Amino acid sequence: MARIRPTLLLVPLLVLLTTIPALAEKEYKIPEIHVEALITSDGLVQIREHRTYVFDGSFTWASYRLPKRGYREIRDLRILEGEQAFVNRNTEEAGTFRVLEDDSDVELQWYYEAEDTTRTFTVEYTLVGVLVTGDEWTEFFWTWAAKGREKSTEVLEVELRLPGEKNGKIAESELEVGGDTAEVGANSAEAGGDPSQSIYAWSRLAYPIADIDINGRKVSMRVNDLRRSRAFPVRVLFPVAWLNLDAGQAPYAGQTPYSEQSGDDLQDTYTAVIRDPSLTLERVLAEESQWQAEVERERATREQLLELAPSLSALLSALGILVFVLVYRTYGTKPKPTYGSAHVRRITPNPLPPALAGRLLNASTGSAGHLTSTLFDLARRGYLMLEERPVEEKWYSNETTEFVLSMPTQGVTKEGTPSQEDNWMRESFSSRDLVPGVERGIERDVEGGIKRDVQRDDVRGLSGVCTDEQGLLDWERSLLDFVEMQLLKGNHTFKKVFNGNRSAFPKWYRKWDGIVRKTYKAQGWFDSRSYIGVTINATVQSLLLISSIILLVKSSGVMIPALLITGILLIASFAVIRRTEKGEMLYQEWKSYKDGLKDGSMALSGMLDEGVRGDGTDRTRLTPDRHFIYATAMGIHGKKMKALVSRISQNDMNAIFPWIFLMPGSSNTPATVAASLNALTATATASVSSVAGGGGASAGAAGGGASGGAG
Structure with a gap:
């Protein structure tokens, strides 16, 4: 095993030092929300929402989303911290904010720098067309905290100021209080007051009970411990006489609206209030x-x-x-097999294509090992070559060689390398009697004189399985074509051929696995x-x-x-x-065989000692390299795989793995070859499972179902 270079020890240390802060969990809360709302006499609603954030960790941005419902236009958007206003620029720099819009939401995003601190930001905006007026009453129905917020709110306070009469003065003695859920006050008619000078307020929050207090023309609302799963909508009713309807009903010169007109609006012109004659107190x-x-x-x-x-x-x-x-x-x-538990573990039951054998022992699901074992089996039969070649030494790696793929009819030439290297590779393979394609498969796996359509011992008895003129199954041909295409593109190393970051491989792999799955289901192994x-x-x-x-x-x-x-x-x-009796027997045989590979009772070196080489002595005439391929298909790796192959001598390595070409004078030992093959399997696994996605944090909100985030 190669010595670890001292410089390599610095790499994990540097990575650790740079990632520790990033690994620290970031968390934030929005414990308090205080809202100041003012309804002007011309029917506009001005909202100032103070949101207190408690940051645990480093944060640089926050957002505020307001659904486009319940109003015609939102304008005068501002973000402040104290008296300091953020600048509306699309630069994502600290101290700036931007406004985004889609079909359903308006979103404000602002940028800052905060770490382990408490900050209060203020969101300001003006709503147009949010009030509904009847002949005598005006309704303001607004959700101050949305359902589904990711953060609960400890304290939510709202102070809503209503407009006065036209002269701007209302004697408090003339005001009567209407009701909320618990009816804030009583019907003013019963109290002897004038209904046109009454205020009603209802909370649509069933639990916890909200406190609503009406004092003069101010409505104060407070709710404690508002869980994120609960919304806080409040309906307020006040006399229409307090509005200047002439101004409110006149078309206004709106700015570019961040909203859409509601389908429930009863008039098409843009006005500050919505007229609905059916709105009555009753x-x-x-x-x-x-x-x-x-x-x-x-x-x-x-x-x-x-x-x-x-x-x-x-x-x-x-x-x-x-x-x-x-x-x-x-x-x-499940049916009980007809044989006893004493089963010979060293002899593979009826040989199967590696992908089917692996699937049988993997709960009928596919895995990367099935692909890798199929690739190895194609190399064993001469359709592919696994070649070792030198790589340029790098300070952060102690790897001096890598394995590349090639077709038997062509060598592998590095970019910018003369064809001389290609020639000695091809000559080396020829000297080892590596005959490409089906002919070598016949020579290794079947007795002489057998026709091509029955040449393979691992497809006998399978249903719905046929080989092409070269002796390849459907999924083997698919894999071979994919590899050849990648080689033509200049991707020679195993990692480049099966790079999961490329769009081609995941899409192809799903089709490949589907072919294997279809054949697997056709075998009648399950009832x-x-x-x-x-x-x-x-x-x-x-x-x-x-x-x-x-x-x-x-x-x-x-x-x-x-x-x-x-x-x-x-x-x-x-x-x-459940499996059929045939399927259960096959499963138990293969499971017993797998146990033998895992517990160390089998070793490829031991098979050589018993004379199991090219022609073998067991009933299936299985060569030792096929045991290795099946171990890969069945998910055996790490120490157990090392134990399986580590006792092989350098001379026996060539006899067992004639399809792995080691460079002349290579210092590879059986252990390092096994490690390399394990790495190949790991690469395939990473490639298959590399399609993933992620997301970010979001937080609770106030207003008409608003939501936001921080990060």
């Missing part, structure tokens, strides 16, 4: 009374469910278990009736799971056991799939 009182009655009914239902929840949870859990047991006993009981059981159990468990979720939302955490049990039993539906 209608609003009836709607709020109806909403309150619905809340009471839901509360009564919830209390009833709380009493029944333990029994319902036990019932749903028991029903789920009963259904699963019945379905499993009917459709999922088709068991899939009926899967459908029955999955359907019933899904219904029980949905019922548990609904009851959990409407009752309490008592339903969590039922939710967990039915969820687990839903996933366990796949356990109902």
Whole structure:
């Protein structure tokens, strides 16, 4: 094994020092939101929202999104911190902000530098067309905190100032107080007051109870411990006489609107208020009374469910278990093999293509090892070459060689390298009697005189399987074509051929795996009736799971056991799939063989000692390199793979792996070759699983269902 260079020790240290700050978890809260809102006499609504952020970590940006609903236009957008205003520039520099817009939202993004501190930012904007006026009343219905915020709010305070009469003066003795959820005040008619000079306010927050106080022409609202799953909409009603309708109804010269006209608007012209003659006090009182009655009914239902929840949870859990047991006993009981447990582990059962053997032992799912083992098997049969070549030494790596792929009819020439190297590679292969293609497969795997259509010992007895004129299966031909295409593009190394960052490989791999999966299903190794059981159990468990979720939302955490049990039993539906007697016998044989490879009772060097070389002595005439290929397909790697091949001598290495070309004078030992092959498998695994995505943090918001983020 090569010595580790001292400079290499600096690399992980530098990486560690530079990534520790990034690895530290970033977190922030928005514990307090204070809103100042002013309704002007001409029907505009001016909002100043002070949002307090508590940062734990380093943050550089925040956002505020406001849905386009409930108003016609939003303008005069500003971001401040104290008295310092942010500049509207699209530069993402600290102290700037920008405004974005799509079909559904208006978004403000502002930039700053903050670390382990508390900051308060102010969002300002003016709403146009947010008030609805009837003949006598004006309605302002606004959501001050949206449902679904990612951050709960400890304190939310809103101070709403209403316009006065036309002369700007209203005697407080003339004001009567209307109602919220608990009716803030009483109907002014009953109190002997003038209904035109009354204020009504209703909170649509069922829990916790919001405090609403009306003093003069100011409505103060406060709610504590508002969870992120709850919205805080408030409906306010005040006399239309307090507005200057002449100004409010006149078309205004709007700026470029960050909004869209609501489909519920009753007039098409852009005006500061929306006219709706059907808006009356009686209608609003009836709607709020109806909403309150619905809340009471839901509360009564919830209390009833709380009493029944333990029994319902036990019932749903028991029903789920009963259904699963019945379905499993009917459709999922596995057949018992006709042979005993004493099975010869060293002899592969009936040979299979590596991709099918690996899938059989991998819960019928594909993996990167199936692709890599197929590649190795093609190289073993002479369709491909794995060649070792030198690489330029680099200070951050101690690798001096790498493995490249090539076709038997062509060498691998590095870019800008004369063809002389290509010639000695080809000559070296010729000197080792590496005959390309099917002829070598016939020579290694079957007895002489057998025709090409039956030449392979690993496809006998398989259903729906045929080889082409070169003896290749569908997925083998697909893999060979893909490799050849990559070689023509100049990608020779294993990592470059199967680079998961390229768009070509993931798309091709999904098709390749589909071909293998189709052939696998056609073998009749699984009982088709068991899939009926899967459908029955999955359907019933899904219904029980949905019922548990609904009851959990409407009752309490008592339903969590039922939710967990039915969820687990839903996933366990796949356990109902059972093998046929043929499939179970095949599975047990291959599992026993895999156990032999893993526990060290088999070793390739031992097979050589027994004379299992080119023609072999076992009943399947399996060569030692095929054991290595099957081990790759079955996911054996690391120390277990090293134990499998590490005792092979350098001379035996050429006998076992004639399809791996080592450079003349190579210092590679069996252990390093095994490590290299393990690295190839790891590369394939990384390539297959390299399609991923990510996202960012978002936070709670105030206003008409606003949301935002910080990072």
